Amino acid sequence: MKVYLDNGTTTPVAREVLDAMLPYFTERFGHPIFLYSLGQEAADAIEKSQAAIARTVNAKPDEIIFTSGATEANDIAIRGVVYANRKHGDHIITTKIENPSILRVCEQLEREGFKVNYLPVDNQGFIDLDQLEKTITERTLLVSVANVNDEIGTIEPVEDIGKILAEYKHKIFFHVNAAAGYARVPIDVERARIDLMSLSAHKIHGPKGVGVFYLRENTPIEPTIHGYISLFTLKPGTENVPGIVGFGKAAELAFNGFERHVEHMRKLRDMFITGIEERVPHVTLNGPRGEKRSPANVNYSFKGVEGESVLLHLDLNGISVATGSACSTRKLEPSHVMTAIGVKPEVAHGSIRFTLSRYNTEEEIDYVLDVIPRVIKNLRKISPVKPEEL
């Protein structure tokens, strides 16, 4: 049996998404800037995708800009807005558990003279809103917090953050990296007063190579990429029309029955958590339980084993999972998220992230719950470290 439980890293493209994309490779292949009919077909398709995605987050279609991925959207959003507003301040607030695509941009801005505070989180990954308020100064330009942590599934209180930021006299822009949270938890850019947001198609059964940068209208922003401008000032160059069509279709599918999909994932998640805790001793769930956890995320530290060994043994059994940070797989340091929630390095090394999609089934979870206890038991037999000593 093949079971893919790494949907937080990337997902297979849904059949309906690929079918929607196909005509745009070979028949409706025009450049959207062009005036002839082939060009108009492409421009119409892009508008339709903007509208489809806008509906899912309560945005306006023109506020949806297509990029090559969430990484690019994060970079444009953060650097673009702080460059454009630098005369008003030089201070950025984010968290210690953001995705590396946020942290690397902030580090670059520090090298350029901006000041960045990385808020700590509690042992379940939540930021402290009082601490956020204490960290804000008159020089604060931007706050960037993911609505869902991609490693441990913590749902941050973005609506509360948006409300807090709106109370300040000076404008503090609010950026949300929603790559991990989109199609897992509801997002409403109006309710959460979000100014900038990043989304990724390939994490919701859309294609790789396309993301969305949501930019609230009238937000002052400077381009960070330069070149020939076709439709989007902030993302020059020829649009990836089939990819954009695919993202629109993937969003439609994910949000057509959103509550049902979420309920299904939550049921599998809780079945999985219960199963692991009944069958495997010496485990710790990383991140919160219940409503404040992404319905798609399960993350366990299996004490006394190496995550990479678990990963490879599960792969031999047809099961795909992630170890440590989804984004630092080939590094030996423990994940920065594990460190931030206070997990000891020797425990963090035995952490495995399982991420669900609406396409996973109870049968798949049953199979994984059958394989994991054996794999962990066998690995512990040959491990020099006793789990009860950690």
Added chain:
Amino acid sequence: MKVYLDNGTTTPVAREVLDAMLPYFTERFGHPIFLYSLGQEAADAIEKSQAAIARTVNAKPDEIIFTSGATEANDIAIRGVVYANRKHGDHIITTKIENPSILRVCEQLEREGFKVNYLPVDNQGFIDLDQLEKTITERTLLVSVANVNDEIGTIEPVEDIGKILAEYKHKIFFHVNAAAGYARVPIDVERARIDLMSLSAHKIHGPKGVGVFYLRENTPIEPTIHGYISLFTLKPGTENVPGIVGFGKAAELAFNGFERHVEHMRKLRDMFITGIEERVPHVTLNGPRGEKRSPANVNYSFKGVEGESVLLHLDLNGISVATGSACSTRKLEPSHVMTAIGVKPEVAHGSIRFTLSRYNTEEEIDYVLDVIPRVIKNLRKISPVKPEEL
């Protein structure tokens, strides 16, 4: 009959290319950074594409970096290399007829304090090598010249330029935007001593949303985009695996029988040029004739008509072409290339670019040669401007 003669703007994806891509959407969909088998499949596919493209330009596979398009490659190449080397100079040389994706980057660098010379060209679009040499100073960091002009098909002497630059004591980096020239004229990065080069998949029957940045090994360069680094330091984020596979396949197809494809395009081009000049009075071919013109480019000024009217009437007859600059279609100014080669604005407005691919046929050219004289004749009847007065 449908005839697509705008292959310089974008091309339909070849059937074989799409077939090669398909498994990477739905089956081999893993993230290349991952250690499990799905991830390894993706990483292997990317390596295979690097090797396929490297072979076509005499590069090493590791010198091939995948981007979201040639526009992004141009931006990374030019800004990346001048930022990294700014302690050695502040001067850039390019030409007046480069694609807007080069010009916009250079203008940005001027705003940042760099100095840029835009070399003029003669009435066929050729730069003057003596003038290039006279323009070079000790502060010159970079020369950027496209090997083929995308509007008028002029083949610039990049091997001569590379040789000239190599004679200087200080290193002058050589960038070639080969988006319009790739798979139309041979490129050898060793012979032309190219340090940086940009390629686009969607101009050679590959998919939109993927480009190549060729970076000669050991070239000092600074990242211009920031984020989580998967495989490519200069292009962070999840790789567009299907797009990359498609680019590799498109390169293989274009270069498997390269000489034959070029000969075919050249034959159609010359048949087209002869046909127009026999059948339509008051026309001027823009750009050179013969061996120094891209085999895929034909560009005519039809005096006394508006290019946009021609374009729309041809579209009604199933023929897709471009007017003015492929990249300024919705603007009213005449193309900067037409201005640079000395075409009067009122003549430039009647210019049409026809760009061929190896898939075009003699029957298609016959059909277009049948339609164009009628369209031009009818438009001239209603035009207030007499062609013989221009």
